[in-house]
Amino acid sequence: MAKVKDKKNIVDESKQQDLSREVEKTVESNEAVTSQASDSSADTAKTDSSVDEKKKKRKRLFAGRRINVPLIIYILLLIISVVIVSNYGGAFSYVLFFAVLLYLPVSYGCIIVSYLTLMIYQDLDTRLLYKNKTEKYKLIMENVGFLPTGGIRFFHDESTAFKDEFVNTTFRLMPTSKKEIETEILCKYAGNYEAGVLRVELRDVFGIFKFRYNVKSVLRVSVLPTVTSVAYEEISKILSTGFYQKSVFQLDKLEDFPGNDTRKYAPGDPLNSVHWKNYARSGKLLVRLPERTDSDMVSLVLLPYGKDEKEQKMIKRDYFLEILVSVAWYFAEQKKPLLIYYYNSGVKTFLVDGPESFQTLYIEELGRLYSELTPKMQESLMEEASGRSVTILLKEEDGSLCLM
Numbered sequence: 001m002a003k004v005k006d007k008k009n010i011v012d013e014s015k016q017q018d019l020s021r022e023v024e025k026t027v028e029s030n031e032a033v034t035s036q037a038s039d040s041s042a043d044t045a046k047t048d049s050s051v052d053e054k055k056k057k058r059k060r061l062f063a064g065r066r067i068n069v070p071l072i073i074y075i076l077l078l079i080i081s082v083v084i085v086s087n088y089g090g091a092f093s094y095v096l097f098f099a100v101l102l103y104l105p106v107s108y109g110c111i112i113v114s115y116l117t118l119m120i121y122q123d124l125d126t127r128l129l130y131k132n133k134t135e136k137y138k139l140i141m142e143n144v145g146f147l148p149t150g151g152i153r154f155f156h157d158e159s160t161a162f163k164d165e166f167v168n169t170t171f172r173l174m175p176t177s178k179k180e181i182e183t184e185i186l187c188k189y190a191g192n193y194e195a196g197v198l199r200v201e202l203r204d205v206f207g208i209f210k211f212r213y214n215v216k217s218v219l220r221v222s223v224l225p226t227v228t229s230v231a232y233e234e235i236s237k238i239l240s241t242g243f244y245q246k247s248v249f250q251l252d253k254l255e256d257f258p259g260n261d262t263r264k265y266a267p268g269d270p271l272n273s274v275h276w277k278n279y280a281r282s283g284k285l286l287v288r289l290p291e292r293t294d295s296d297m298v299s300l301v302l303l304p305y306g307k308d309e310k311e312q313k314m315i316k317r318d319y320f321l322e323i324l325v326s327v328a329w330y331f332a333e334q335k336k337p338l339l340i341y342y343y344n345s346g347v348k349t350f351l352v353d354g355p356e357s358f359q360t361l362y363i364e365e366l367g368r369l370y371s372e373l374t375p376k377m378q379e380s381l382m383e384e385a386s387g388r389s390v391t392i393l394l395k396e397e398d399g400s401l402c403l404m
Contacts, residue, residue: 070208074103107204110147111211114202117145118152118173120215122196128363129187129195129223131318134163137185139197141171142178149173151203155212159314160195161186167197189318190225192367194218222367225318231326234401238392239298241403262286263356297351298390299339300327301381301404304370305397317370320396324369325362327394327401332358341385342369343377370396 081097121140129135143149150172156162163184173179187195196219201212262275265285275286302324305316331338337353340361350365352358373381382404385391391404 068208070206074100074206074208104208107209111202111204111209113145113147114143114149115211115213117143117147118149118200118202119144120197120200121217122215122219124185124196124219124221127219127221129221131187131190131223131226134184134186137162137183137196139166139181139183140178141173141181143173143175146175148175149202150205151201151207153201153203154197155199155201156195156197158311159187159189159193161188170203187221187223189314190223190321191314191317191370192220192222193314195221195223224362224366225321225325227325227329227362228322229326229330231323231401232330235327235330235392238401238403239390262288263354266355297337297339298331298392299341299385300324300392300394301385302340302342302369303378303381303393303395303397304373305395316396316399319399320370320394321366323399323401324394325366327392328352328358328361340369341381342371343373343381344368344371347381347384 078100081093081100084093085097119140119142121142123138123140125136139154141152150170152171152173153169154167156167163186164181166181166183171179185196197215198218199212199214201210203210262278263286265274265287269287273287275288278284278286304320328338328340332352332355335354337351340350340352342348342350348368350361350369352361385404393402393404394400395402
């Protein structure tokens with residue numbers, strides 16, 4: 001009996017070994033299949049990417065090379081009229097031939113006259129706009145000539161949008177007539193740039209000629225960014241580093257040494273900072289601002305970047321200004337000083353230490369803070385700000401905040 005049991009155990013062990021071998025084989029085969037599938041998927045991904053690249057190249061090659069159907073029809077008509085004149089002759093064939101032949105120079109001459117006699121005016125209630133907020137806009141087109149002007153179309157950039165998309169409409173003006181369009185304009189990006197209608201296109205009757213030119217009366221606007229808390233988390237991390245904790249000035253530190261500068265009293269100001277002598281003399285409540293040394297202030301160095309294409313540059317500038325305003329409001333809200341370094345015909349500074357100075361920065365000074373920098377300008381800017389206890393760099397190139 002013991003021998004039989006031993007034989008059974010041996011058989012069972014051999015069976016288990018065979019099963020384990022089979023399982024290993026299946027696992028290996030599955031791994032091989034998955035690796036082949038991954039390789040095939042990688043190959044397909046490569047082929048898809050190569051196909052996409054080819055499509056993009058084709059689009060680049062044929063961008064702006066649309067087939068001019070009216071021109072093809074005109075050439076066919078010209079060929080037919082030449083064939084009719086050469087084979088049949090007669091008054092009708094000659095009239096047809098000269099009508100087709102003279103159409104191009106006559107149409108071109110009419111477009112030149114329209115260019116000289118078409119006047120375009122555009123106006124806004126204010127040139128200081130807010131991002132993504134609509135403002136009233138007026139466009140006036142006037143034909144001061146003696147010939148009708150047709151095929152008038154308008155074009156604008158991606159930075160601008162209109163409530164009524166009249167840019168998709170083709171207009172026609174009779175001699176000495178004008179047309180007014182009143183709508184609302186919306187600017188999508190913050191910064192200083194040209195908004196509204198930027199280009200005008202004139203066409204002949206059949207659309208063979210298209211003459212496009214820039215508008216002379218361009219609207220130069222300053223678009224203010226939205227005040228958000230987008231930089232709060234990042235600036236808090238920078239200010240909570242060990243380097244900042246060792247500095248003399250801290251955001252949570254009360255200052256007990258009032259200086260000579262004053263401002264209007266605001267609810268929440270400590271009573272020991274009120275200028276009581278001035279109150280007894282004039283009856284006005286003023287608050288004495290604390291004395292600060294330059295080393296006590298946090299400084300922010302602005303590093304604009306202007307080497308991108310127009311649309312990409314506007315997107316980066318929009319984010320750059322949003323970060324700048326967010327950082328400035330972070331300090332102004334707590335009534336703590338932030339010294340901003342920027343370059344504009346030399347190294348300049350602006351102090352933000354409360355809501356009033358922030359309002360001045362936001363409304364009046366913001367458009368002057370981002371002049372394009374050369375390497376020498378950037379070097380002098382960094383040298384000027386290097387003596388501060390905490391210096392933060394704001395880079396437009398990648399929209400980052402970092403310690404100097």
